[in-house]
Amino acid sequence: MVSLPEELQAREAAARRRVEELQAEAAELALRLERAREDLSRLEITRETVAQVLAELSAAEAEGNVAAGDTPEAKESSMPHGVGAMVVPPWREGLVVAVLPDVYRDIVEVIADAPGPVQAKQIVPRIGLPTTTGKIETTRSKLKRLVERGWLDEDSPGRFTLARRGPGRDRSNSR
Template sequence: MVSLPEELQARETAARQRVEELQAEAAEVAVRLERARADLSRLEITRETVMEVLAELSVADVAPAVEAHDVPEPRETPAPHGIGVMAVPPWREGLVAGVLPDVYRDIVEIVADARGALQAKQIVPRIGLEATTAKIEGTRGKLKRLVERGWLDEDTPGRFTLARHDGDAGHVNSR
């Protein structure tokens, strides 16, 4: 018969071995997760860059041709305050929500489908996020950016609606 201390020692050894195995697995998963995050980041940046280039090309297609002698003198432009590309292009005639990054497009579509103005805390669960303060504030920042760029309106502080542009009502999801 095995004594109680010997049985406890055997179980402790087995548990320690299992913990070590799981730690090794966790380390391997952490490495794979970091690689996947790096891949995701590169793809997001690539997509945003492509969307910006496409948005600029669509502006160039719409803008009338300018003679070389009609080009105004280049003006000094302010230095950008951020690094990277503009993920949310300013709204303009003919531009559809499909050019926006996924989460921004989802937000615009949710607001467009709503019967009235929505608050950030109402939008967060609809885009699949947990309704925590951090997620609500992050979404509020995205909503403010969409207002700044002309996609949404904020007639009442904290309440967002689809921006109304002459003749485009109902065409948010058009392709």
């Protein structure tokens, strides 16, 4: 017959082995999760890049930048290359919000739905981000970029609205 202390030691050893096995499984799952997140990130970046290139090509065709007599070499050299590519194209007549990367499109849609001027700290939770200082500042820089490119107006410091467009309307943006 086994004594009680020996039985407890045996059970403790078995429990310790099970904990170690589970920790090893958790570490493996964490590694697999990190790899999956990296794959997802690469795919998101690729999709955004493709959308941007297509938008730029579409905008170039709409503006008639590519003349009918251009050679293929001239067309290639006039297209932007990856280095220094513009993620947020300048707004121009006929350009729709769909050409913007997802986060910029979300920001513009939140502002479009707002009854008045909106601050960065009000936008952050509406686009699904935590309201940390870093996320607010990142969003504020995106808002400023949208103002610079003509998608938004900054009527007073830190308060953003859709850009006013159309005949007879003021199109002045933030300083």
